[in-house]
Structures are given as C-alpha cells and as structure tokens.
Amino acid sequence: MAHGSWLLQTCSPSAALASLAVVTTTLLILGYASSSFLFGAPAYEYDDGTDVVEAAAAAAVPRRGPGYPPVLAYYISGGHGDSVRMTRLLKAVYHPRNRYLLHLDAGAGAYERARMAGYARSERAFLEYGNVHVVGKGDPVDARGASAVAAVLRGAAVLLRIGAEWDWLVMLGASDYPLVTPDDLLYAFSSVPRGLSFIDHRMDSGGAEAIVVDQNLLQSTSAEISFSLGQRAKPDGFELFRGSPWPILSRGFVEYCVVAPDNLPRTLLLYFSNSLSPMEFYFQTVMANSARFRNSTVNHNLRHTVAQDGGALASQGADQQQTSRYDTIVGSGAAFAGAFGDDEDALLQRIDEEVLRRPLDGVTPGEWCASDGEEAAREECSVGGDIDVVKHSNKGWRLATLMADLVGGRTV
Template sequence: MMRPRRLPPCLAAAILTATAVAVLLLSASSPGGALLASRQSPPPPARPEWGPGRPPSFAYWISGTRNDSRRALRLLRAVYHPRNRYLLHLDAAADAAEREAMAEAVRGEPAWREFRNVDVVGEAYAVDRTGSSALAAALHGAAVLLKVGAHWDWLVTLSAADYPLVTQDDLLYAFSSVPRDLNFIDHTSDLGWKEHERFEKLIVDPSLYMDRNTEPFPGTGTRPMPDAFKIFTGSPWVILSRNFTEHCVYGLDNLPRKLLMYFANTAYSVEAYFQTLICNSSDFRNTTVNGDLRYFVWDDPPGLDPLVLNESHFQNMVNSSTAFARRFEEDAPVLKKIDDELLNGSSVQLVPGIWCSNLSKEQGRMDVESCLKWGDINTVRPGHSGEKLWRYISTISQTRGCS
C-alpha cells in the first residue's frame, strides 16, 4: 500500500490544500516491522462492518512533544479498538530517533500491524500550544485522518498527558445511540478578560515558519472585535463529527478560511477556532453539544493549565461520567489505579474487549500483553461505566446549539 507524504503545516495550507493532503507516515502496515520469531500471528480477523446497526468508529489524533513517546503509546493501548483510526504526532522538540522508536513499537504490536489502523507522522514540525501552530497541527491531523480513514464517525483530539476513564467498548456503546452528526465542544460566548487579552491583542507565532518550537511574541497595536462573526471560546479538546471535520478542512463556504486568517494572530487560537466556526455556521450550530466529555480540576483562581491529577481525584473522576481526564504525569500511580479498576488492563497491554477477549491481567501465571486470537470487532459489550456514560451523553445531547 502506498504511503502518503506529509502536508506542510502552514496554518492556511492546512485547509486550502487539504484535498491534496500528504503526510509521511511511519505506519503499522509498513513492511520492516517484523514480529519476534517466538510470536505466532493470529488468524486473519473479520472485516469491520459499517453503517446503521453497527457500532460507530473514532479517529484519534494523539499529540505530544519530546520524551512523550512512552506516554503516547500507553495512551494508544488504553484507547485501542480495531474499528478506530489512530494518528500519533510528536512535534519538532522530539528527535528523529524518538519518532522512529515510537513507529517501531507500533509495528511490533500484532493487532496494530494486522488491522493497519495506527500511523505515526514521520516528519517533525514546530508547534507551540499558545499560538496558532497548535491549531495548524490539529487541522493537519484532521486532514490526514480524513485521507486515510473512510469510515470513522468522530474525531477525538488527545494529548499524551490524557487518559481514558472508560474502555472503548464502553465508549462505542455510549455513542451508538446518538446521532452521528453531533459535535461535543465546550463553548461560551462570555469572553470576559479574554476579549482584550486574547482577541484584541495580536501575537506572532514563529512556529508557523520555524523548524523548531518557538514561543510567540506580541505584535504591535490592537484590533477591534469583529462584527462579521461572533467569537466563542472553550476547551481545546474536542469530539467532532466527520461532517463538521470535513467542513473545517474542505468547507465550500468561506468562513473556515476567514477564521483561519483571523486566528493566525490570536493567542490560544485552538481554544476558539472550532467553537467560533461551529457557532457561526447555520448548518452545524444546532449539532453542538456543550461538553467535551473531559474531566479537569482547576485551581482557584484558574491558571492556564488544569491541575495535575493524582489518586486523591480518583473517585471524583469515576463519579464524573466523563470519558477522558487530564493532566497526568508519566507513570503516575493513579494511572495504574485507572488500569486496574476501570479498564481491566495494564500499562503494557491493550485494553480487552469482545474483539480480543483473551487479553487479561494474568493467564496461567503469565502476563498476556498482546492479542492472541481475534474476536468479533463489530460487536461491543459495555460494562457499568458504559451504561453510565450512555446515560450522561443521552442527557447532555438533548440540549444543542450555541448561546
């Protein structure tokens, strides 16, 4: 299978040239990733089946920076299911050796190699989370996932500091009963202090044109608030429908491009672009659910980042009915607690489901890290957390739109 090459991450080009998107992918289907000789490959799996009556599919954009490859791989194991697509990206702070090591780990997992649904962006580009280069990276990931995956229903953006609170069987089950055009985006039009500090002030993000991560610097002067559209802001972590993702990348009207130009000189533009675009689009505003299904804990008064989560937050995480949580330190003890009590997995193995029910913490006094026999990938079996998440999503999705 021919592997596409990487799209240059210019903010405007992420949209304007998306129909010809190309990304160099270090893929799970690459020929050079042989398994250890002692492992026997399972029989060929059944093909995924799509459409009504079948579970949905997610496309995961997992981003990180230098020394994040282990965290990204642990997160990938925790959110893996053969029905989904996955794209991993380490920014320019990570060197080529770390990127290649991550790709090699992808090639070494039998399930990832067999289902060919995990890719690693093979060339680095600069990203600064406070500038518009972070938005360019998210749009680039969306464009690539549209290119390589024909059947996914929702785009989920995650960072290496995130972790799931439910299994993929739970998540797929919970989303099976809601319309597949819904978008889960935390948003508000109450800008407060952000009106002046974020939207009237200008910044320049050198990471758009430098080959290394570079902090933005303030521009000169200010600009008036726009009257051609209304600005909304919220969480940078989103769950977007395929239809709306295509609108962001291929949109036939001019609003996606106008907003890209506007937010190119805006601090933390990834916290406002998707919110502003969907709430000013008549075709999509009524598909908006005001929630991102993430668990955060903020200081008082809140800082720029949520607090780092630990074991003292565990019960509140469980009670939150959310699907993901952040931020976690690498190998934090609370991650093991999540693995043990919520996911029935471990840091070095895929989370079990009907698709691979032989995965468990211990079999015959031996740890089983890889799937040894494929199961039914077109059926999901939720647990208590799946039922709880289904009720929560069903409740919040009753109220849609922007205000």
C-alpha cells in the first residue's frame, strides 16, 4: 500500500469532514503556540469568555539548574460534575515550583467553571505564587475520540505559553490521585535526565483499524463519537504503538508535538483523527517513529491502575477490602493512582492523612511551607518558605529508586 493511501480508504463524507476538522485544529494549535512564543501575550481573563483565567499574581520564578529540583507542568482535566474532585486533586499535588492548568470540558456547566475559577483566585498560596490557571471556555471532548488529543495539545500549548521553564508535562484526570507528596515527586524526578519521557507503550499494528467520527472537533458543545463502517488498512509509512493515555512527557517532546517542526506529528494527528481511543496511540506512535525521541523514553508511566485491584479483593468483606485496597495502592510504589470511583472518598481521605499529611481543605505541606513539621501538617501552609528546596520521605526515596531502575533498563 502506498504511503498515504490509508486516508483515501476512509474518505466517507463524514470521515473526510472529521479529517478536515483535525487539519484545522492542528493549524489552530500551532498558531496558538507560535504566537505565544513570538509575542508573549498575557493569559486571557475568564470574564471575557475566552480561554484562560489569568493567575492573580505574577508567577514565582523557581531557580533552575544543577542542584535544584525540576519544574512540573500539570494538565488536570475533567467534565460535568468534576469540579470538586479536580479542586481536591489540585490541593494534593500543589507545589509553588510547578505550573497548573485545569480544564473542565464543555460538558460542565457555567456554575462549575465559575466556581473553579473563583477557587483559583481565592486560595492564599495560589494568589501568592500565581501558578494556577483555569481554562475559561472548555473544549468539547469525548475521551474515545480525537477531541481528547486536541484538548491535550491545546492545553500543552497554553502551558508553554504562560509558564516559566518547566521540565515535564504531567496529565491527570479528575479521578486520579497522588501516592507521594509533591516534595517526594520532585525529589524523585531530580534523579533522572530531564529529557526522558515516561510513556507506557507497545507495538500494536492492528489496534487503530476502527473508523469513528468525533463531532466534537466540529462544534462547541459536547457530543458522542459515531462509528463508521469498514476498517482502515495498516499504514506502511510508520509503525503503530499503543499504551496508557496518561504519560508523563518531557518538555522537549511536548514542544515537538505542539510546534511540529517536521511532518510526523501533523501526519499522525491526521491519521488518528478518525481512530478509536487515539489518546492510547498518538504520543506513543509519535515517540516511537521519531528518530530524535525514540531513544529518550522509559516504558512506564509511574501509575497504578485502581480498577485492576477489584477482582483479587472481591471475596473479602467491605472493611477488609477497603484496607486491602489501600495497602495495594499505596504499596505499589507508583507516583499516581487512578481511576478512583465517586464512592471512594474514605480511601482518598486515608491517603490524605497517612501519605500526604494534607490537612482538611488545605494543600499538601512541604519544605516550602513557612510552618514546620507537625504545625504544617495540622494547619494550612503559610507562604514565604523556600520553594527551591524539597525534603523527601522514604516514599520519595523508593520512587527515585524505581525510576533509576527503569531508566537503567529502558527500551523502545
């Protein structure tokens, strides 16, 4: 099959329209990112009904370089009914060194969006350090379609635009939660080269055969994807790879996908425009087919999948099952876990109390808090501490050891 013939084989009118939408989306993403690099325009105000809630203060500038921790950029996403969970997740992963962008998709109501924006403007630490932003006009997204990839790329472009220099992009959903403190996570990432991406992947030559149409690329309100008849043939111009839709990507790789200095990211974005679950394919396939990045990856995303615990615990009583789930999740050694159900607040509360030492309705304490020790664990963190110093626990050391082992044995 000639290179590019996969597009011709999927060109029903609806599929072709979706492909055209992805081309348009690609141009918008590239233009949005490029304008930020060239002109340094400020973030937009929420009240204008446009894009991003502007941080209440100029962001603190963390020191960078040898001897200093890295800087992480978080893209936290959710939909209708997720604003409370996203706020809780933000508090759990917050550190003044990092950047945070919260995106409630178009399925969320105006009240939810305004509530989250109001919270971002009212938390003392967020006001002081100016590193939390909220997307004011949510994109329509279906997690099974290309709109999910477009939303992530646009979020990444925003973070490249508004953020100080950062080292990794961490993507989290509303149902995810950390298993280590922000200090522990920064300590662990300090131990590995900053050009590496942590992306679960495997070769999957037949996984993208289904043809779907994602109407969310064409409209401003959320819609479900629709399925088309037939299957596409495997392309001969690149190999397909598949993995978890929640990678941790290096800044260099993110810039490559957003700015697209060559045709590979654009070609693959177009190819996956009509594919089912492209978030499981896009970044993995770009990485594996790029001569520049294929040898700078770790085949692990530092996550524990909560859903995989259910079968082994089904025969236990409720209390014993809850304890076993906690032990399994926390004992996994992962940095994050997901996806937690809506009814698992007690489990998250135990993680808050025993792992993060996060006070009720407060952010996770760290070395940056002006308060020390038990006082910081009991009360809200005071601002004014040193954001360039982190203090790790045994869990941070354990995660750093895992990452060092993974880096030592990485393959594509």
